[in-house]
Amino acid sequence: MLKKIVLPCCLALSLAACATAxxxxxxxxxxxxxxxxxxxxxxxxxxxxxxxxxxxxxxxxxxxxxxxxxxxxxxxxxxxxxxxxxxxxxxxxxxTGYGRDGNPVSVGVGGGVGSGGYSGLGVGIGIDLSGKPKDxxxxxxxxxxxxxxxxxxxxxxxxxxxxxxxxxxxxxxxxxxxxxxxxxxxxxxxxxxxxxxx
Missing domain, CATH: 3.30.160.670 (Double Stranded RNA Binding Domain)
Incomplete structure (x- = not known):
C-alpha cells in the first residue's frame, strides 16, 4: 500500500521540478x-x-x-x-527576497511582559535569512x-x-x-x- 502512495508522489514531485526548470x-x-x-x-x-x-x-x-x-x-x-x-x-x-528597506527578510517570534499585576517573561527569537537570494x-x-x-x-x-x-x-x-x-x-x-x- 505504501509503495502505491510513494510512487505517484515522487512522480508528481519530479514533474513539478521539470515544470519549474x-x-x-x-x-x-x-x-x-x-x-x-x-x-x-x-x-x-x-x-x-x-x-x-x-x-x-x-x-x-x-x-x-x-x-x-x-x-x-x-x-x-x-x-x-x-x-x-x-x-x-x-x-x-x-x-528577490528583500524588503522595502533593502535588508533581508527576517522572521521573528516574540513575547511580552504583562501588566496589571501579572508578571510575564518576554521571549524573542529572530531568524535572519542570511545570504543574498538569487535574482x-x-x-x-x-x-x-x-x-x-x-x-x-x-x-x-x-x-x-x-x-x-x-x-x-x-x-x-x-x-x-x-x-x-x-x-x-x-x-x-x-x-x-x-x-x-x-
Missing part, C-alpha cells in the same frame, strides 16, 4: 493581413539593440532555425534576401520581419520569460532556443493577442 514564455505578435510564409531571409541585428554582446549570435541562430521550420530559407552567400529578420534581445535582473533573470527577444524591397514590416513579435539566476533556464543558450521557438512556432499567429507558451 523551463518557465513559461509570454508571446505577443503583430501582423497585417496574411504575411509572407516563404522566401529567402537574412537574420540581422536590430538597430539600437539594447544588449549588444557575443550572446547575440546565440539568439540570431535560434531565430534562423525557427524561421526555416516555418518555410523561410537562408540567403545564399553574397545574395540579397527577399526578407530581413531584425533581432534584438535584452536581459534584466530583479532582486530573477528576465529575458526578452524581439523579432521584426521586413520586406527588403521597401523596408515594410510584415510581421513582428516579442517573447519574454523569467527564471532564477543560475538555473538552467536562465542560461543564454536555453533561453534563446525557448524564446525563439515560442515566438515563431505557429507563425504568423494571432495578431495583437498575448499568449503564454509552456
Amino acid at each position: 523551463v518557465p513559461p514564455v509570454e508571446v505577443t505578435r503583430f501582423h497585417v493581413g496574411d504575411p509572407a510564409r516563404s522566401g529567402t531571409i537574412a537574420v540581422e541585428e536590430m538597430p539600437g539593440n539594447p544588449d549588444v554582446s557575443l550572446e547575440y549570435r546565440t539568439y540570431s541562430n535560434a531565430v534562423q532555425q525557427e524561421l526555416q521550420k516555418v518555410g523561410f530559407t537562408p540567403t545564399a552567400e553574397g545574395a540579397k534576401s527577399d526578407y530581413v529578420a531584425l533581432v534584438a534581445f535584452r536581459r534584466g535582473f530583479r532582486p 530573477i533573470v528576465s529575458t526578452e527577444l524581439q523579432v521584426q520581419i521586413r520586406r527588403r524591397s521597401d523596408s515594410t514590416t510584415v510581421w513582428e513579435g516579442r517573447a519574454i520569460t523569467q527564471a532564477r539566476e543560475g538555473s538552467p533556464a536562465a542560461q543564454p543558450g536555453l533561453a534563446a532556443g525557448k524564446l525563439a521557438t515560442a515566438l515563431i512556432q505557429g507563425y504568423p499567429g494571432e495578431s495583437g493577442r498575448t499568449i503564454t507558451v509552456k
Whole structure:
C-alpha cells in the first residue's frame, strides 16, 4: 500500500521540478493581413539593440532555425534576401527576497511582559535569512520581419520569460532556443493577442 502512495508522489514531485526548470514564455505578435510564409531571409541585428554582446549570435541562430521550420530559407552567400529578420534581445535582473528597506527578510517570534499585576517573561527569537537570494533573470527577444524591397514590416513579435539566476533556464543558450521557438512556432499567429507558451 505504501509503495502505491510513494510512487505517484515522487512522480508528481519530479514533474513539478521539470515544470519549474523551463518557465513559461509570454508571446505577443503583430501582423497585417496574411504575411509572407516563404522566401529567402537574412537574420540581422536590430538597430539600437539594447544588449549588444557575443550572446547575440546565440539568439540570431535560434531565430534562423525557427524561421526555416516555418518555410523561410537562408540567403545564399553574397545574395540579397527577399526578407530581413531584425533581432534584438535584452536581459534584466530583479532582486528577490528583500524588503522595502533593502535588508533581508527576517522572521521573528516574540513575547511580552504583562501588566496589571501579572508578571510575564518576554521571549524573542529572530531568524535572519542570511545570504543574498538569487535574482530573477528576465529575458526578452524581439523579432521584426521586413520586406527588403521597401523596408515594410510584415510581421513582428516579442517573447519574454523569467527564471532564477543560475538555473538552467536562465542560461543564454536555453533561453534563446525557448524564446525563439515560442515566438515563431505557429507563425504568423494571432495578431495583437498575448499568449503564454509552456
